[in-house]
Amino acid sequence: MQEVDVLVVGGGPAGLSASRAAARSGASVICVERKPKIGTDVRCAEGIGLAFLEALPFKMPENILQWHVNGIVFWNGNEPLKRTGGLWEGCVIDRQKLEIWLGQQATASGAKIWTDAQLQKLKLEGEEVSAATVNWKGKEITVKPGKVIAADGVNSTVLQEMGHYEKRPLSLAKVTSWEMTGLTLEWPRFEQVLIDDLALGGYGYIFPKSPTRANVGVGSCVLDEVDALFEQFVELPFIKKQVKQGRRVKNKSKEAPFLGVSEKWAFGNVLLAGDSANQNLKPFIEGIIPGIIAGDIAGELAASEPEVKEQEYRKRVEAAVPGWKESQQLTGAIKTLFAKRAPSKQFLQLVLAAGE
Ligand SMILES: Cc1cc2nc3c(=O)[nH]c(=O)nc-3n(C[C@H](O)[C@H](O)[C@H](O)COP(=O)(O)OP(=O)(O)OC[C@H]3O[C@@H](n4cnc5c(N)ncnc54)[C@H](O)[C@@H]3O)c2cc1C
Secondary structure, eight states: OEEEEEEEEOOSHHHHHHHHHHHHTTOOEEEEESSSSTTOSOOSOOEEEGGGGGGSSSOOOGGGOOEEEOEEEEEETTEEEEEESGGGOEEEOOHHHHHHHHHHHHHHTTOEEEESEEEEEEEEETTEEEEEEEEETTEEEEEEEEEEEEOOOTTOHHHHHHTOOOOOTTSEEEEEEEEEESOOOSOTTEEEEEOSGGGTTSEEEEEESSSSOEEEEEEESOGGGHHHHHHHHTTSHHHHHHHTTOEEEEEOOEEEESSOSOSOSEETTEEEOGGGGTOOBTTTTBOHHHHHHHHHHHHHHHHHOSSOOHHHHHHHHHHHSTTHHHHHHHHHHHHHHHHHTOOOHHHHHHHHHHTO
């Protein structure tokens, strides 16, 4: 039996950030991650907006910022529409390096990170988690936590164990994504995004990592159609001419929250952080930076407050994540599009107008 102030479930961006913050605030912290190593099997397109970096609770090391992009080329039918600077300027990061670095930060702050450690069961007293069963390298260990931070992603075991995992229409999106090499990118310093009928209210993308390497994908809430939509995307003439010599080297596909599986961000002594709480920016479901920021706030609150205060947590996250309010408004527009399965040209215009 292990007693700990804060048990963090999940060692992705949100969980590692939460572990770092809770340990820095003086709590004893155990972070359990089911993968054998932090930073492995990254499932992400790795794009971030440069403007959001300033909102992070730390300075991101330069070597994580792998490939700078000057803006986004939106495909409007066959017509490319270029946006540069400001919110359009970004970076495709090396997420493996980010997670390894964040893990080192958490450990240096005093958190213990257990890898190959899967949360299996929770013992509940009402809404309070009194004990957690973790399978750590094949051994069953019981952890008695003061607080729990559920940073275990879109299909959160914590939420499932607590009976708060709720699948509704549009709860989840699926992103079929491949890291590809051998590409002939038309604009290596631009991300490319296609929002139209093909993605059925979702989008297709090319996020470059070098002139010949990129994450290429399609995301949509029509879960069982996304793989087929990806194959259609790479056959579009203006995409095909860039990817036809390419090789798919890493499968980076995964589900992502759209409306999310929980509307609440806290239950009993549990705070949710990252994808488990649907903390991402729409329309592109950018969750890396919001997850890190929310993890940081959750970690600090879990370590310093005797009770979990959901409203305070929500307020602080909403204030700290740039564009949060506007992003929530876009969710409404996307819902309407899905409801009608309407052509999404107006949506494209809305997104582009938002950049003016
Ligand atoms: C294909 C794809 C492309 C994306 N592209 C972008 C992008 O370009 N930019 C962007 O900002 N966002 C992007 N996102 C979203 C972003 O990846 C997520 O929002 C982000 O990873 C959320 O971080 P997290 O720490 O909450 O969850 P995760 O990264 O999912 O981490 C959760 C961790 O918990 C662990 N875990 C789960 N269950 C257990 C358990 N029972 N016990 C122990 N450990 C457990 C998992 O192994 C995982 O490591 C993309 C998402 C997808 C699917």
